[in-house]
Amino acid sequence: METVTTIAESVRKGEKRAVEIAESTLARIAERDGSLHAFLAVAKDELIAQARAVDEKRARGEALGPLAGVPIALKDALCMRGVPTTSGSKILEGWRPPYDATVVAKLRAADALIPGKTNLDEFAMGSSTESSAYGPTKNPVDETRTPGGSSGGSAVAVAAGMSPASLGSDTGGSIRQPAAFTGVVGLKPTYGRVSRFGLVAFASSLDQIGPFASDVRGAARVLSVIAGHDPKDMTSLTASVSDYEAACGASVRGLRLGVPEEYFAEGLDPEVATSIRAAIAALEKGGCVVRPVKLPHTRHAVATYYVIATAEASSNLARFDGVRYGLRVEPKTASGTSQGSALRAMYGATRDAGFGPEVKRRILLGTFVLSAGYYDAYYLKAQKVRTLIRRDFEAAFTEVDAIVCPTAPTPPFKLGEKTSDPLSMYLSDVYTLPASLAGLPAISVPCAPTRAGLPVGLQIIARPLEETTALSLAAAVESMGLTGSEGRQ
Amino acid sequence: MTPMDRAQIRHVAELAELELTAEEEERLAAEIGRVVAYVSELDAIDTTDVAPTAHVTAAATPGEGSAADDLAGLFRPDEPRPGLSHDEALAGAPRAAHGGFSVPTFVE
Known part of the structure; x- marks a missing residue:
C-alpha cells in the first residue's frame, strides 16, 4: 500500500496528480465503506477542489507542502469549516462549523487532501465506536468485530486503505486502542503538543489530537505538521517541535526499555501476551536493554480516569x-x-x-462526583491518585528510556459483546489510561497477530515531549516484520 | 457503597439539566450505582500529603506547586481581535431573532 511519504514524494515530483489521488480515494471509499461505515460524511467537492488547488500550485512552479496530495481523514469531533460536524451525536446533527480547527488549517497549509469526517463513539465516549448515534463502524480484519474506539472510523479509514493517514483524538486511549485493534500505527502525543482549538471537548485535562497512519514514518510526518504552539489553545506547549521523521531512522541500540509487570497481570489475553513478549524480545535482540519496572498504581487508573474524565465531560457538555x-x-x-x-x-x-445512553451515563456520573457532599470523596481523591500515577512514571523514567507493554488486554472484541455492561467496556482501556492521566506520549505499533489473524498492538510510552524515542522504537518494531512465528515455534 | 436510588439520580439529573423518563431513571440508577461502587476503590488508597493533579504539562512536576504556579504567564494579552462575524455566530442557532439567540421566556 502507498504511504503518506511515498504519495507526497510522487506528487511533489509530478509523477502523480493530486486529482488522480482524490478520485481513487473516493472510488476506494465507495467500494469499501458501504459495509465498514468508517465515514459519517465524505466531503467530495471539497476534496476535488483541494486536489485541483495542489495541482495548480505545482503547475505554477510553487513549492508543495510536506503532505502534498496526501488524503487525511478527520475524526468527526474536529471542526472543518462548512462541513457537517456531529461528534457522533444527534445533538449536533446538521451543524456546520463556521471555522477550521487549527490542525485542519495546518493540514491545508501542508497541501493535504481531506476526504471527510469519520465515525466515533458519541462525544468520543466509548471504546468500540458502538455508542455513535449513527451506527457502529466494523473492523475490516473481521467485520463481526469492533475496530475499537473512540476514533474507530479514523482507524478503519487507514486499515481499509481508504486514507493513508487520519487524525483522531485520544482522551483515555481513543487513538492507541483502535490502532491496535485494526493493525495500524496510532500516536497520542504529549498532552499539549498539538493544539486542540476546534476539537469538540470531552475531558480537557486529557484530550489530545494525534495521527493514525499505515506506517510509522507516515505518523511522524503528520505529527510534524500538526504539532506546535497555538495562541488559540493556551494549553498547547511552546517547546520547539522535534524532527520526528529523522527519529524513525535512528538506532535503538542501547535504549533502556522498562517492562511493567502490572501490565501483564490477570485479564491479559495469552495470545496478546505472547505477541507482546516476542516484540520485546526482538527489540532486545536489536540492542535494547530490557528490564522490569514497577508502576504500582496502574490498577487504580480505570477508577481514577472515570471520575476525572466524567467530571470534566459533565462541565464541557453543559454547552449543548x-x-x-x-x-x-x-x-x-x-x-x-x-x-x-x-x-x-x-x-x-x-x-x-x-444525548445517547453512554453520554447520559457519563454526564450523570460526572455531575455526581462533583456534587456537594461527594466532591472530596470522589473528584479530589481521584486527582490525588492521579498524582500517584504520575509519580510512578517519573520514578520509572529515571531508570529506563521507554516503557513497552500491550496497548489493549485483548484482541478486538465482537460487536455487541460489551455494550450491555458499561464497566466491562471501561476496563478494556486499562492499559492506555495511565499514560493519558500522566500526559505522556505513547504509540501503538502492530506486532504479531493472533493465530486467528487478529491484530495486536505494542504500546510504547515515552517521557514528556520524547515522541522521538517512541517513534524510533516503533520504526524498529515495524522493520522486524513480526508475523507470529517468532513467539510460538 | 449502597447502590444509587431513583431519588438520587433524579437530583443529579436536575443538576445536569437532563430530563429522564421513568425507565431511564431506573436503568441509570442501577448502571451508575455499579460504576460508583467500582470507583469507590479509590477510598482505600493512602493519599496523605499528596497534592491533587488538576492538569499535566510537560513542565509540571507531580504534586509540586499549584496550578497557578505551573501556568504563570499563560494569559494572553486582553486586546480586541477579529472573531466570528455576527451572522456567522448566529448561523448555527436553532432559533434566532432580532440579531440574537432566541430562547423561551425565562423572566415573567
Missing part, C-alpha cells in the same frame, strides 16, 4: 443546551409555571432527546 447550535426540542406543554420553567424544560427536553 439548544440555544447556540445543534438540536433544540421545545416541549409541547410547559411542565410548570415558576420562573424559568419554560427555558429549563427546553434544556431538559433537548438534552434528553439529543
Whole structure:
C-alpha cells in the first residue's frame, strides 16, 4: 500500500496528480465503506477542489507542502469549516462549523487532501465506536468485530486503505486502542503538543489530537505538521517541535526499555501476551536493554480516569443546551409555571432527546462526583491518585528510556459483546489510561497477530515531549516484520 | 457503597439539566450505582500529603506547586481581535431573532 511519504514524494515530483489521488480515494471509499461505515460524511467537492488547488500550485512552479496530495481523514469531533460536524451525536446533527480547527488549517497549509469526517463513539465516549448515534463502524480484519474506539472510523479509514493517514483524538486511549485493534500505527502525543482549538471537548485535562497512519514514518510526518504552539489553545506547549521523521531512522541500540509487570497481570489475553513478549524480545535482540519496572498504581487508573474524565465531560457538555447550535426540542406543554420553567424544560427536553445512553451515563456520573457532599470523596481523591500515577512514571523514567507493554488486554472484541455492561467496556482501556492521566506520549505499533489473524498492538510510552524515542522504537518494531512465528515455534 | 436510588439520580439529573423518563431513571440508577461502587476503590488508597493533579504539562512536576504556579504567564494579552462575524455566530442557532439567540421566556 502507498504511504503518506511515498504519495507526497510522487506528487511533489509530478509523477502523480493530486486529482488522480482524490478520485481513487473516493472510488476506494465507495467500494469499501458501504459495509465498514468508517465515514459519517465524505466531503467530495471539497476534496476535488483541494486536489485541483495542489495541482495548480505545482503547475505554477510553487513549492508543495510536506503532505502534498496526501488524503487525511478527520475524526468527526474536529471542526472543518462548512462541513457537517456531529461528534457522533444527534445533538449536533446538521451543524456546520463556521471555522477550521487549527490542525485542519495546518493540514491545508501542508497541501493535504481531506476526504471527510469519520465515525466515533458519541462525544468520543466509548471504546468500540458502538455508542455513535449513527451506527457502529466494523473492523475490516473481521467485520463481526469492533475496530475499537473512540476514533474507530479514523482507524478503519487507514486499515481499509481508504486514507493513508487520519487524525483522531485520544482522551483515555481513543487513538492507541483502535490502532491496535485494526493493525495500524496510532500516536497520542504529549498532552499539549498539538493544539486542540476546534476539537469538540470531552475531558480537557486529557484530550489530545494525534495521527493514525499505515506506517510509522507516515505518523511522524503528520505529527510534524500538526504539532506546535497555538495562541488559540493556551494549553498547547511552546517547546520547539522535534524532527520526528529523522527519529524513525535512528538506532535503538542501547535504549533502556522498562517492562511493567502490572501490565501483564490477570485479564491479559495469552495470545496478546505472547505477541507482546516476542516484540520485546526482538527489540532486545536489536540492542535494547530490557528490564522490569514497577508502576504500582496502574490498577487504580480505570477508577481514577472515570471520575476525572466524567467530571470534566459533565462541565464541557453543559454547552449543548439548544440555544447556540445543534438540536433544540421545545416541549409541547410547559411542565410548570415558576420562573424559568419554560427555558429549563427546553434544556431538559433537548438534552434528553439529543444525548445517547453512554453520554447520559457519563454526564450523570460526572455531575455526581462533583456534587456537594461527594466532591472530596470522589473528584479530589481521584486527582490525588492521579498524582500517584504520575509519580510512578517519573520514578520509572529515571531508570529506563521507554516503557513497552500491550496497548489493549485483548484482541478486538465482537460487536455487541460489551455494550450491555458499561464497566466491562471501561476496563478494556486499562492499559492506555495511565499514560493519558500522566500526559505522556505513547504509540501503538502492530506486532504479531493472533493465530486467528487478529491484530495486536505494542504500546510504547515515552517521557514528556520524547515522541522521538517512541517513534524510533516503533520504526524498529515495524522493520522486524513480526508475523507470529517468532513467539510460538 | 449502597447502590444509587431513583431519588438520587433524579437530583443529579436536575443538576445536569437532563430530563429522564421513568425507565431511564431506573436503568441509570442501577448502571451508575455499579460504576460508583467500582470507583469507590479509590477510598482505600493512602493519599496523605499528596497534592491533587488538576492538569499535566510537560513542565509540571507531580504534586509540586499549584496550578497557578505551573501556568504563570499563560494569559494572553486582553486586546480586541477579529472573531466570528455576527451572522456567522448566529448561523448555527436553532432559533434566532432580532440579531440574537432566541430562547423561551425565562423572566415573567
